[in-house]
Amino acid sequence: MTPVLRPVGAALLLALLSFTGQAARPVYYPDDPLAVDPETRDATKVRERELSDPYDFLENTFFKPGNRTSERAVNVNTIDEVPDSSWFTNRLGARPMSVDEIVRGPNLSGGPAPGPWSVVSGKSNGITPGFTVRDTAKTLWFIKFDPISNPEMATGAEMIATKLFWALGYHVPENYLAVLDPATLVVTDTATIRDRLGKRRPLTRADIDQLLAKGARRDDGRFRVIASRALAGTPVGPFKYFGTRADDPNDIFPHEHRRELRGLRAFSAWLNHDDSRSVNSLDTLVPNPHGQRLVRHHLIDFGSTLGSASVSGQKPRAGNEYIWEARPTLLTMLSFGFWVRPWIKVHYPTYPSIGNLEAAYFWPDRWKPEYPNAAFDNARADDLFWAARRVMAVTDEQIRAVVQTAEYSEPGAASYMGDVIIARRDKVGLEWLTALNPLVDFALTPDGTLTFANVATATRRASAPDGYEIVWSTFDNATGVATPVGVPMSTVAPSAQAPAAALAGAFVEAAVHTRHPLFKEWRRPVAVHFRRHGATWQLVGVTRDGLD
Amino acid sequence: MARLLSLLAGAWLLGAAVASAQSDAPAPATRADALEAQREARERSLGTDPHNWLERTLFFVEDKHVIERLNPPEGAYPRLGSVTNGSGFGLGAGYRERTAGDRLLLDASGSWTYRDYKTIQARVVLRPVPTRPVELSAGSVWYDYTQEDFFGLGPASNRSDRVDYRLEGLDTYAQLQARKAGWLVLRGRIGRQRTNVTAGTDPRFPTLATRFDEATAPGMSDPLTLFYAQTSAGIDTRDQPGNTRSGGLYDVTAALYRDRRGDHFDFTRLDLRALHVFPIFDKKRGFAVRAAASRIDPDGASLVPFYLMPTIGGSDSIRSFRDFRFRDATSVNFNAEYRWEAFSGLDLALFVDAGDVGPSWHALVGDRLRTAWGGGFRFNTNRRVFLRIDIADGREGLRLWVKFGPVFAR
Numbered sequence A: 001m002t003p004v005l006r007p008v009g010a011a012l013l014l015a016l017l018s019f020t021g022q023a024a025r026p027v028y029y030p031d032d033p034l035a036v037d038p039e040t041r042d043a044t045k046v047r048e049r050e051l052s053d054p055y056d057f058l059e060n061t062f063f064k065p066g067n068r069t070s071e072r073a074v075n076v077n078t079i080d081e082v083p084d085s086s087w088f089t090n091r092l093g094a095r096p097m098s099v100d101e102i103v104r105g106p107n108l109s110g111g112p113a114p115g116p117w118s119v120v121s122g123k124s125n126g127i128t129p130g131f132t133v134r135d136t137a138k139t140l141w142f143i144k145f146d147p148i149s150n151p152e153m154a155t156g157a158e159m160i161a162t163k164l165f166w167a168l169g170y171h172v173p174e175n176y177l178a179v180l181d182p183a184t185l186v187v188t189d190t191a192t193i194r195d196r197l198g199k200r201r202p203l204t205r206a207d208i209d210q211l212l213a214k215g216a217r218r219d220d221g222r223f224r225v226i227a228s229r230a231l232a233g234t235p236v237g238p239f240k241y242f243g244t245r246a247d248d249p250n251d252i253f254p255h256e257h258r259r260e261l262r263g264l265r266a267f268s269a270w271l272n273h274d275d276s277r278s279v280n281s282l283d284t285l286v287p288n289p290h291g292q293r294l295v296r297h298h299l300i301d302f303g304s305t306l307g308s309a310s311v312s313g314q315k316p317r318a319g320n321e322y323i324w325e326a327r328p329t330l331l332t333m334l335s336f337g338f339w340v341r342p343w344i345k346v347h348y349p350t351y352p353s354i355g356n357l358e359a360a361y362f363w364p365d366r367w368k369p370e371y372p373n374a375a376f377d378n379a380r381a382d383d384l385f386w387a388a389r390r391v392m393a394v395t396d397e398q399i400r401a402v403v404q405t406a407e408y409s410e411p412g413a414a415s416y417m418g419d420v421i422i423a424r425r426d427k428v429g430l431e432w433l434t435a436l437n438p439l440v441d442f443a444l445t446p447d448g449t450l451t452f453a454n455v456a457t458a459t460r461r462a463s464a465p466d467g468y469e470i471v472w473s474t475f476d477n478a479t480g481v482a483t484p485v486g487v488p489m490s491t492v493a494p495s496a497q498a499p500a501a502a503l504a505g506a507f508v509e510a511a512v513h514t515r516h517p518l519f520k521e522w523r524r525p526v527a528v529h530f531r532r533h534g535a536t537w538q539l540v541g542v543t544r545d546g547l548d
Numbered sequence B: 001m002a003r004l005l006s007l008l009a010g011a012w013l014l015g016a017a018v019a020s021a022q023s024d025a026p027a028p029a030t031r032a033d034a035l036e037a038q039r040e041a042r043e044r045s046l047g048t049d050p051h052n053w054l055e056r057t058l059f060f061v062e063d064k065h066v067i068e069r070l071n072p073p074e075g076a077y078p079r080l081g082s083v084t085n086g087s088g089f090g091l092g093a094g095y096r097e098r099t100a101g102d103r104l105l106l107d108a109s110g111s112w113t114y115r116d117y118k119t120i121q122a123r124v125v126l127r128p129v130p131t132r133p134v135e136l137s138a139g140s141v142w143y144d145y146t147q148e149d150f151f152g153l154g155p156a157s158n159r160s161d162r163v164d165y166r167l168e169g170l171d172t173y174a175q176l177q178a179r180k181a182g183w184l185v186l187r188g189r190i191g192r193q194r195t196n197v198t199a200g201t202d203p204r205f206p207t208l209a210t211r212f213d214e215a216t217a218p219g220m221s222d223p224l225t226l227f228y229a230q231t232s233a234g235i236d237t238r239d240q241p242g243n244t245r246s247g248g249l250y251d252v253t254a255a256l257y258r259d260r261r262g263d264h265f266d267f268t269r270l271d272l273r274a275l276h277v278f279p280i281f282d283k284k285r286g287f288a289v290r291a292a293a294s295r296i297d298p299d300g301a302s303l304v305p306f307y308l309m310p311t312i313g314g315s316d317s318i319r320s321f322r323d324f325r326f327r328d329a330t331s332v333n334f335n336a337e338y339r340w341e342a343f344s345g346l347d348l349a350l351f352v353d354a355g356d357v358g359p360s361w362h363a364l365v366g367d368r369l370r371t372a373w374g375g376g377f378r379f380n381t382n383r384r385v386f387l388r389i390d391i392a393d394g395r396e397g398l399r400l401w402v403k404f405g406p407v408f409a410r
Helices: A004-019 A053-062 A099-104 A154-170 A207-213 A259-271 A324-336 A375-377 A382-393 A394-404 A412-433 B002-021 B030-044 B053-063 B066-070
Strands: A119-121 A130-135 A140-145 A175-180 A186-194 A199-200 A223-229 A279-289 A294-301 A439-444 A449-454 A469-474 A482-492 A494-497 A507-515 A526-533 A537-542 B077-082 B090-099 B104-113 B118-126 B134-150 B164-182 B186-201 B224-237 B247-257 B266-282 B285-298 B330-343 B344-356 B370-380 B385-394 B399-405
Touching: A053 B053, A099 A394, A119 A207, A130 A207, A140 A154, A140 B186, A154 A175, A154 A223, A154 A259, A154 A394, A154 A412, A186 A207, A199 B066, A259 A375, A259 A382, A259 A412, A324 B330, A382 A412, A382 A537, A394 A412, A439 A507, A439 A526, A449 A507, A482 A494, B053 B066, B066 B077, B077 B104, B344 B385
Parallel strands: A119 A186
Antiparallel strands: A119 A130, A130 A140, A140 A223, A175 A223, A186 A199, A279 A294, A439 A449, A449 A494, A469 A482, A469 A507, A507 A526, A526 A537, B077 B090, B090 B104, B104 B118, B118 B134, B134 B164, B164 B186, B186 B224, B224 B247, B247 B266, B266 B285, B285 B330, B330 B344, B344 B370, B370 B385, B385 B399
16 A cells, blocks of 8 residues: 555545444544543442462463454554543543552551551461451551561552552552551450361461561561552452453443553563562442443552562562463473573572662563563554553653662662662653554644654654655545545654645545654554544544554 | 456455355445444454363363462462382371461371371471571471381392381481571471381282291391481572482481380481582583482391381482392492483482492492483472382382382481
8 A cells, every 4th residue: 555545545434434333434533532431330239259270370370362363453442532421531641640649559548547456357368467457547558568578569669669659540459558566466356367278267366466477577576568448449350451341331442452451461571560460450340420320440469560569579480481382491491401591591680678670671672561461462552552551651760760669778779779760661662652653643724734742862862863754635524534635744843834724624634644764664654533622623533553 | 367367256256255155235435444343243253262171171270279278388288299218199188277477387187198107297397487497397207108118128128038028117206406607507306216027918929928937137127226317418509309419418317216115126327418400501401410428337146126227228328129129238229310401390310329238338339239220211300300200120010109209308
């Protein structure tokens, strides 16, 4: 297809693929682009569902669940953005955010109320100790500890990751750093604990002591803990990264084709959230504005992020290889172990409070979670570009301020953590902001001046391009056909004046190619559509050609 | 242009199909209406997420705590696996109870293998201070090993001399064990061991008495009752005993046996064992070396029951030979394994084994050193090897071992 015709094809594909079944209808509706996904159906009938953790591993490792066709994310609006929804709220990158707002993150309640905590239940199975407590205001909190070997590590990682994932747009719990004095714990008469065989029995002081023995104790005998506020609403189980929830009427987009779940791959790579799997998610039933109920989808449990694996430092494999992967397994087997996985030789500075985290060997596109994830596998260049823009929107100052909330006492730890997160951020930008034509922020002034920005250049991930080539067209919203006007125009600056003929109709299309000596992919145009809105032009469509 | 036309045609066809399918429904006026229509349609076909048979099975295993029930801290539990080398796979059950604030453990169990080996044991373990690694235990083990192999004493024993015998016994003991500083292990044990050798039940081989007598297989004729006192000291620096990737285990055990009837079977026994695993590259590869030596010294003219003599051959020894292939008053055994991780659930191994038996230290490790080489698979969790498959070759041919546990555990 010639460059001139590409926008036409792109527009047609947009018409065909955006929100299935719209081909016989206009390309753009009056309410496009949607800022909020109108999830209006009542989800009261949604019931709690369980997920088998081992099954999730087996299914995702050996069976490739979900739809794996390479297609554009199905829940994006016509300007290639994710509308706010029960899954996601546009924050960083969509609007200015102050350092204070990011540092505060999801924490609105102020943390556990002063006074003793009443233990409601204990967690005896597994290797991570934990309690559920009620504070004096009767609020329920989950209490999580650091491992003895790595004081401040899991709690620090949880603090940082919680705030950054919130800023990126996800629904997360309120997590607070707190100090637990065992002497102030009150064991209520109704407190219970499950033994190893799952039998519930009354919780005793001895159980508390046994659980506390697994946590890192401070010199003053108290414990640094994460107090995680119970999520609002009724828990109904985790979400999967593929398919839809069969009992939720609002869940119409297959999860493996949701932009925010595909893009989570980039965020997880950045923050080494290798445990980004279903077990670390939770759906809750919450009231919607219409007095009905809505399923809200959360990411939870960030103890295994950054350099922490919750109970120890991250294993070197984490982020570098799936738990089971055929190629390295065979290579290792057949070479009698003489083929050495490259990540084994990676050096990690010794910061017990950080665990194992580095930025020198890390490369975003190589990063992997614990086992395959359908949404991550489906992530395309446009999904990762969308995510990388948000990652690059976090400033050094914001990162260092968030790291401060981990309150590391180990000398040098906070500085190192900040350096690594910044370095990994920059690599995410370098990898995924440059993988396609990185033009954003399109606007058309009333007099027909097109302006845009090159985000790869603006974030210093790439040098300035040689220039831009713009093809103007009129656009028929009913048929989706673009008709070129005049000849392609060239410009060095990211702006151009539309020919008068192109502005004659209700819609105008501009297809912008970028010329850069290093990035040939940038030749593929970004096609944008503007709709006349009184005297002004409204951006209604953004399509990145060559991907659909 | 041809591609554009085909695209247009495709769009028209798809549009026509969709339009036809939706001809009854009014076209939505807004994007929100279009999404609402999709959700309305979905609402009419809501269901529940089905679980397939594998997921249901795994739910059952998790919900019923099947794994934990295999080795629960208290209550009834199953006994799975062999009861001794060569016994074959067995099933059994046990019951344990903890009382006195976790200071006292009562434990009883029995097992029966497909080769008709049987064992029943009962023990009491007292930990005066539950948080401290000092324990006093007492117990009794009855066993009936129906198809034990014997090839004759000495390094020159012949494979074709294989005979079959049955060993029945009752071992009653008291033991004190303490661990100091996490790595020093001290143990003292006294006990009474009653044994009786009779004809074996394996029809494929002649019984002991057809080829051997009291001179060539001491202790085969009459039941024996021996009192013994045993003491051992060891250094244990293994990171994980069930799946050692670094560290070592060194121990020495000395035992004194006295024949209840007189001095016919009075002897001492000394066992030395050294095992070390040297990790290479973050414990993903490792080199394990093991050396073991045993010696029995009869007092004066006393004898040593043949079935208590040091032995080599078997899945933890020289792996191309059968269990108990060689017996004599002294034995040495060397093993070297190179292990490497294929992935986090499987290690592979290449190994060489060597060893010998003889009447004295001086007679060991001559030209006749028995050797084996081979490879194996070790399926594991981080903490424990739960299935080991070794294939070994040597002078007596190939041998396959399938074991539910790590190597060099016994």
